[in-house]
Amino acid sequence: xxxxxxxxxxxxxxxxxxEPSKNNIKNRKNIKNSKDSKTSATxxxxxxxxxxxxxxxxxxxxxxxxxxxxxxNVGVPGVKLGLANIVTIVVLHKLxxxxxxxxxxxxxxxxxxxxxxxxxxxxxxxxxxxxxxVMTLLCKLKFFSIAGVSIAGGVAHNMGQLVLAxxxxxxxxxxxxxxxxxxxxxxxxxxxxxLAVAITYRVNIDK
Numbered sequence: 001x002x003x004x005x006x007x008x009x010x011x012x013x014x015x016x017x018x019e020p021s022k023n024n025i026k027n028r029k030n031i032k033n034s035k036d037s038k039t040s041a042t043x044x045x046x047x048x049x050x051x052x053x054x055x056x057x058x059x060x061x062x063x064x065x066x067x068x069x070x071x072x073n074v075g076v077p078g079v080k081l082g083l084a085n086i087v088t089i090v091v092l093h094k095l096x097x098x099x100x101x102x103x104x105x106x107x108x109x110x111x112x113x114x115x116x117x118x119x120x121x122x123x124x125x126x127x128x129x130x131x132x133x134v135m136t137l138l139c140k141l142k143f144f145s146i147a148g149v150s151i152a153g154g155v156a157h158n159m160g161q162l163v164l165a166x167x168x169x170x171x172x173x174x175x176x177x178x179x180x181x182x183x184x185x186x187x188x189x190x191x192x193x194x195l196a197v198a199i200t201y202r203v204n205i206d207k
Contacts, residue, residue: 052205053099060087060107061114068115072184076177077165079184082154082192084111088132089150089196094205097136104128122168123161130160146200147193154189155182 063083072079084107092100108128112121134156138144144152158181165174 053103056087056091056103057106060084060103061110063087064107064111076180082157082188085153085192086196089146090199090203092135092139093146093200094203101132104132123164126164127157127161131157146197150193150196151186151189155185158185
């Protein structure tokens with residue numbers, strides 16, 4: 001075998017050794033780029049979720065503030081339109097239960113700090129949690145319309161507050177208010193339900 005043939009074989013072997021290492025480097029770069037793109041996408045998604053949630057909280061706060069200028073005097077405490085429930089219904093249908101609970105809790109705490117007091121916050125929490133529980137169950141059944149869910153949520157909200165009042169006041173006579181609160185909750189649920197339907201079908205948000 002000539003020297004030139006030996007030299008050629010050595011070069012081929014060296015080239016064969018270099019190629020796998022180059023491929024490994026390329027594969028590592030591709031994996032790193034893939035991880036970076038996934039991290040970037042996750043960060044973007046998280047930032048979007050925070051921004052969207054913040055917008056809904058702000059909107060709920062605006063509705064709560066507007067409602068302070070709409071007095072409803074029917075001789076029974078706790079009767080109101082519940083405009084902020086519009087936001088809760090939209091979030092529940094568009095973003096899920098977790099986000100709806102978060103928006104409701106933050107809105108109630110901030111509203112109580114700005115427009116109310118601790119007692120108002122407790123009653124609002126009781127009504128909101130019962131209302132959310134009922135609306136979530138009805139949404140999972142997929143039998144009721146958005147307006148129907150809103151009506152049930154309105155009635156449940158008033159009943160949650162009524163039960164808390166009975167416990168805090170240790171007086172069962174407050175149950176006499178139940179018929180009025182059921183009727184007012186139904187009316188409020190119809191109003192907020194119609195508005196929630198209009199908004200829900202016009203807003204396109206990815207979970």
